[in-house]
Amino acid sequence: MIEAGSLIRSLSGRPAARNFHTFVINEIGLGIVTGRFPIGSILANDAEMMETYGVSRTVLREALKTLEAKGMVEARPKVGTRVTPSSRWSFFDPQVLSWHFYAKPDQRFFESLFDVRGALEARAIALASARRTAEHVRLMKYWLHQMDIAQGNLEAHGLSALEIHRVIADSSGNALLRSVTGIVELTLALALKSLDASTGAAYCRDSLAAHGDLVSAVEAGTASTAALAGSAVIELDNNRAKLLL
Structure with a gap:
């Protein structure tokens, strides 16, 4: 595991x-x-x-x-x-997914990853907007703060972003949607892999802003706004991962 x-x-x-x-x-x-x-x-x-x-x-x-x-x-x-x-192959297995990080970039596989992430996270975000608790909001804000103070540390930024998505999946109340975590981590890692010293700062800034919008919308319980913010987060990672192709 x-x-x-x-x-x-x-x-x-x-x-x-x-x-x-x-x-x-x-x-x-x-x-x-x-x-x-x-x-x-x-x-x-x-x-x-x-x-x-x-x-x-x-x-x-x-x-x-x-x-x-x-x-x-x-x-x-x-x-x-x-x-x-x-x-x-069991592609939802986090270990199987992780091995693809080291494989030759494949456009069809990348498209499949982001398609599935988009579909599953959209549902998780919709449910989280209705079911999140004060503790879920506290945790999301904590990890958002960790993203803010990462100050260009891509590993710290990525781990904090992943935790936000894990909290959203957990707050959805749907145990099966937690299986999206492995896909989120792989797509995040691919996005981070594409960055260098000249592009990392801009990505972290945009990612922080997008996650801030997402957390605020989930806290407010506005599912439609949260969906838009979630799509912006995924699109940001997708655009970076495409650069590996």
């Missing part, structure tokens, strides 16, 4: 594995998403992978079972472990 925010924290490099099991999952999963292990190919046998990754058969088998549960591989008797078509 990947922790929320870990992808944004890893902008300067690959995420660190917490144990051998996670390490093997990351290595194989990332290899599949980036094409090092092509779709339809057969992975190396257990002995080879145990030597490659320096793990026991038990650790390797558990890692492959996890990847099979994510729809990325399937084990067949006398054939081996085959990489499955991407149509079978």
